Amino acid sequence: MTESETYVSVTVRVPAKVNVQLSVGPARPDGYHDLANVFLAVGLYDEITVTPADTLRVTCAGPDAAQVPLDRGNLAARAAIALAERHGREPAVHIHIDKDIPVAGGMAGGSADGAGALLACDALWGTGASRDELLALCADLGSDVPFSLIGGAALGTGRGEKLTELAVTGTFHWVFAMAPRGLSTPAVFREFDRLGADADIPDPVASQAVLDALASGDPGALAVAVSNDLQPAALSLFPELADTLAAGRAAGALTALVSGSGPTTAFLAGDADSATVIASVLRASGTSASVRTAEGPVPGATVV
Numbered sequence: 001m002t003e004s005e006t007y008v009s010v011t012v013r014v015p016a017k018v019n020v021q022l023s024v025g026p027a028r029p030d031g032y033h034d035l036a037n038v039f040l041a042v043g044l045y046d047e048i049t050v051t052p053a054d055t056l057r058v059t060c061a062g063p064d065a066a067q068v069p070l071d072r073g074n075l076a077a078r079a080a081i082a083l084a085e086r087h088g089r090e091p092a093v094h095i096h097i098d099k100d101i102p103v104a105g106g107m108a109g110g111s112a113d114g115a116g117a118l119l120a121c122d123a124l125w126g127t128g129a130s131r132d133e134l135l136a137l138c139a140d141l142g143s144d145v146p147f148s149l150i151g152g153a154a155l156g157t158g159r160g161e162k163l164t165e166l167a168v169t170g171t172f173h174w175v176f177a178m179a180p181r182g183l184s185t186p187a188v189f190r191e192f193d194r195l196g197a198d199a200d201i202p203d204p205v206a207s208q209a210v211l212d213a214l215a216s217g218d219p220g221a222l223a224v225a226v227s228n229d230l231q232p233a234a235l236s237l238f239p240e241l242a243d244t245l246a247a248g249r250a251a252g253a254l255t256a257l258v259s260g261s262g263p264t265t266a267f268l269a270g271d272a273d274s275a276t277v278i279a280s281v282l283r284a285s286g287t288s289a290s291v292r293t294a295e296g297p298v299p300g301a302t303v304v
């Protein structure tokens with residue numbers, strides 16, 4: 001029996017993220033933007049199961065499954081191909097994605113699947129990749145993918161791929177309102193550039209107030225400190241999000257913001273009971289497609 005036959009299949013669970021700070025610098029010559037990106041992993045999960053197969057195949061189940069590409073452009077497929085190439089083997093695997101993270105929602109669902117497939121194939125094939133090797137492969141797949149692997153809370157610099165883990169006390173309670181359609185991340189960055197064309201955009205720096213609020217576990221302090229430089233761009237492309245943000249604030253959220261490039265909106269609650277109330281008021285407001293509660297931080301990609 002070879003190492004690759006040790007497992008019949010491997011399942012990895014990977015969380016979504018919300019950005020509690022997203023400071024964006026000017027466009028770089030390579031088209032990316034330098035960021036000060038404070039990620040918090042939250043308890044909405046995709047599950048990626050890999051099983052040996054004759055050839056690479058991707059399937060997906062879940063409410064947004066129809067929007068997920070099943071070809072070699074799928075981030076999970078790209079992850080399997082990258083790991084296989086590096087280790088001189090065929091990516092002969094069936095990847096099944098049980099998708100609960102909204103697609104094109106600003107919660108890093110595709111990135112979660114990329115990180116999950118990488119970890120799952122590493123376990124299935126017994127490739128024994130080091131954490132640094134996995135993180136480097138993740139960074140090649142996308143700016144958010146390294147964070148999906150490590151989870152918890154982290155500051156991402158560069159284009160978001162250079163991570164420093166952050167200390168967090170306790171748990172923050174969130175409500176997420178999913179929109180009826182997605183937003184393209186490149187389109188939101190382009191709109192950021194368009195809106196800021198005449199402005200002098202400073203280099204992004206981590207907010208000490210955000211880091212202190214995470215470290216102290218104080219939701220009131222975090223609510224005052226959060227920021228998202230992509231929010232005006234997301235609202236410009238999707239103006240109806242302003243109604244959802246207003247509905248959540250009126251329902252008692254400590255703060256309301258767009259998650260990353262959007263269009264998912266995120267509401268920080270004072271505690272779990274308050275999150276339940278905000279979620280039910282938001283559901284009744286009819287301003288979003290669905291509403292979920294989730295806590296963070298939670299661990300990153302994990303074999304289950």
Ligand SMILES: C[C@@](CO)(OP(=O)(O)O)[C@H](O)COP(=O)(O)OP(=O)(O)OC[C@H]1O[C@@H](n2ccc(N)nc2=O)[C@H](O)[C@@H]1O
Pocket residue numbers: 019022031032033034035037105106107108109111141142143144145158159160185186189259260261262
């Ligand atoms: C905005 C953020 C915030 O965490 O995520 P989402 O909210 O979309 O999930 C990330 O920066 C998204 O990361 P990710 O989705 O991995 O993006 P990538 O695949 O690396 O890049 C897609 C495109 O987004 C733009 N991009 C991305 C990252 C970055 N630092 N600068 C950019 O300008 C570029 O146009 C790039 O071609």
Ligand SMILES: Nc1ncnc2c1ncn2[C@@H]1O[C@H](COP(=O)(O)OP(=O)(O)O)[C@@H](O)[C@H]1O
Pocket residue numbers: 067068069073074075076097102103104105106107108109110111113114182183185261262
């Ligand atoms: N496994 C995947 N899951 C979701 N989307 C994927 C995946 N692989 C590639 N994509 C593509 O990436 C785009 C962005 O998806 P996603 O990562 O869910 O959003 P966001 O970047 O806003 O967090 C999708 O519209 C889809 O075309």
